[in-house]
Amino acid sequence: MEISASTSEKILEFPNNPPPTFGATSVRFDDLVMSISSHDIDELSQAVRFWDHEYQRLQPGLFTGELQQIHIGGIQLLRAAWSQALLARGQSPPGTIAFGVHLSVQGKATWRNYGCDQRHLLVNPDREVDLKATDNYEMAVLTVDKIRFQQQLQRFCPSLDKTGQLPIVLQPKPETLNALAAYLRLFFAWVKRHPQSLGQSPLQTVFVQDIFSLLLTAIASTIDQPAPRPYSAKRIRLVKQAEELVNANPHQPLTLATLCRALQTSERTLIYSFQDIFDMSPMAYFKAQRLNGVHRQLKAADPEVARVKDIALQWGFQHMGHFSQDYKAMFNESPSQTLRRSGRVSVRQL
Template identity: 30%
Template sequence: MVRAVVKDRCAPDGTVPRAAWHGCADTADVQEHAGSLPEWALQYEQLSGGAFHGRVEQIHLPGAYMVKETMNRSVRQQGEIGRDMYGFALVLQPEGEAICNGQRLGATSLLVGRGDDLDLCNTRASQIGALSVDCDLVHTISQGIYHRPLAPWLAQQVVVDVGPQVAGDLRAHLNRVFLQADRPQARHWQGEAAMSRVRDDMLLAFLDALPLDTDISHLKSVAQRRRVVHRAREMMLARVDQPPSLLEVCRHVGASHRKLHYCFQDILGMSPARYLRVLRLNGVRRQLQSRRDPHAGVQDVAALWGFWHLGQFSADYKRLFAELPSQTLRRA
C-alpha cells in the first residue's frame, strides 16, 4: 500500500539539483511512513490507537540529511540513522515530548549523539525535526570553528537541556530552512557550495547550543533498563504463536514484576502486557500487508501471532489501527 505524495523541487532547468533534493510525503500507515525515510534504517510500531496520519519532509544536503516528521499517533522508532553519522533532534511543538533510550526529550531539550542504535518513542502526537551529518564532517567543522575536538560524550546518545530560548531559536531555524526549501525556485537550491552553507549553518546552530560538558552518569542505569526491555522483546518475538506470560518474561530477564513494569514504562511509556499485545498486532499488520502467503487469510495470520479468539482479535486490531484486519488484507 503506497499512498505517499512526493514533490521534488527542481532547478530552473527542470532537473533535480545534484547536491540537494527536497521532498515531502503524506502517509497513512507507519510502514509507509518508515519507507518514506530512505536514508534511515528504522522499524516503526504504532503504539496508540486510531487511524495513523503522518507527514515526512526531507532535505538531502552534501554529507547531511534533514527531516521534519509529523505523526498523529504514538509510535516507536527503532534502528539506526547511520553508523557514520551524528544526529541532532528536537521536538518542534512546545507541548511535544518523546522518550529516547529512556531519556525524556521535551520542549527545552535536544537529542545529540551517534546515529546507531536509536530507540525513540513519541508519547503523543508530535512533530520532530532532525539533522544527521557525516561524522568526519562534524569533526572537521568543530575543529575548524571551535579549535577543539568534539566532546567525548557525543559518542553516545544524550538528551541535554538547552533552555526555552535556545530551543525556540533552533526550532525557528529548522522550520525556516524547510520553508525556504519548499519554494520551487529558491536561489539557495542552486549549487553545491550554497547547499553546503545551508548545511553548515544548521549544524553550527546545533553545535552552538550544546554545553561544553554534561552529566552522563544516568546513562549506565538507562542502558540497564533498555537491556531488560530488549531481552523481553526478543523473548516475545521468539514465540509469537505462544505469547509468554509476564511471569515467564520476568524469569527470562531476571527481573521482578515491579522492575519489569518500571523498565517498560521508563523506556516505552507503557506496561509490558500492553506492549506485548501491541507488538503482536503490529506483526499481524505487517504480515497482512506483505502478503507473504497469498493463500493465508486473516485467521491464519492471527494464529501465527498467537491470537486464537478471532472476535477479540478483530476488536483489538480495529481499536489500534481503526480498521478491520480484513480491510488491511483487501488493500494489500
C-alpha cells in the same frame, strides 16, 4: 503526484547542481526536496532515503503522519510529524552522524534509554536508531558526514573531547537550542512554500552555513550544562531481556504472570520498568508489537492463499474476536480489509 487516497508525495530533484561530497562516506545526498503525508506508517518509514529503519505503532486510532526530506549541500534534513505514539528502530546512513531536534513533544520521549524532551539534543554517532516517540510529536533530524562534522566541531569548539565523540543526549543552554529549533521550523515552512527556489546554489550555502552554525553553538553550550542521565541500568536490562524472550517466541500466548516467571522478577518490577522506559505497561507494549507484526504480514500476504486466522495465530493471538477488535482499534480497519488491500482480488474470512 498522487500515491493513494491516503498518501500524497511531491519530489523535486536538481540534477544539474551536484552537492559537495564530504569525507569518505558511502552515502551521497544528491539534492532533493520531497514531502509526503500518509495514514500508513510504513509508507513514511520507507520514504526516508538511506535509512534502514522501521516504525511501529504503539497507540490505537487513526494515524496521520507527514515527512519532509531535503538534501542540500551534501547534508540531509528531515522533518517528521505524526499523531500517534510510535517506536522507531533501525540504522541511520553509514558514515554519518545524525542530530535530532524536538520541534514539538508532549511529555517524555525515549532515545536509546534516555528520557528526553524539548530541552535535549539527540545524537546518533554510531547509526543505532531506537526512539520511542509520544503522540503529536514533531522532530527535525540533521544527518551529515561524520568525519567532516568532527573536523568542524574541533575547530569551532576545541575544548570538547578531541576525539569528537559526543554523548547520546545533550542538554544545551535553552536559548541556543531554541534558536536552532526556531530556525529549522522557519526553514521547513519556507521550503514547503518555495521548493523550486532551493535549487539555487547560493541559497543552499546560506541555509547550510546557518544551520551548522546554530547546531555547533548549541553543542558548544553544553560544556557547563548538566549531563542527562539514562534510565536505571537494572530496568534497561530487564526490559531488554523481556523483549528478547517475547520476540524469540512470537507464536506463544502471552500473560504477565508467565513472563515474570520466565524473567524471575515480580510483576510490579516489570510494570514499573516498562512504564519508566516506554510509558506503557509490558502487556500493552507487546500487544502493540504483535499487532504491528500481523499488520505487516497481512499487507505482504497473497489474499488468494493467506488466512487472517493463520497469521494471527503465528503472532500469539488465540481469541479471534478479541484480536479483531484490538486490530481494528489500532489500524482503523479490520484484518480482512488489510489483506484485501494487499493488491489482489480475494480473501478468505476467519
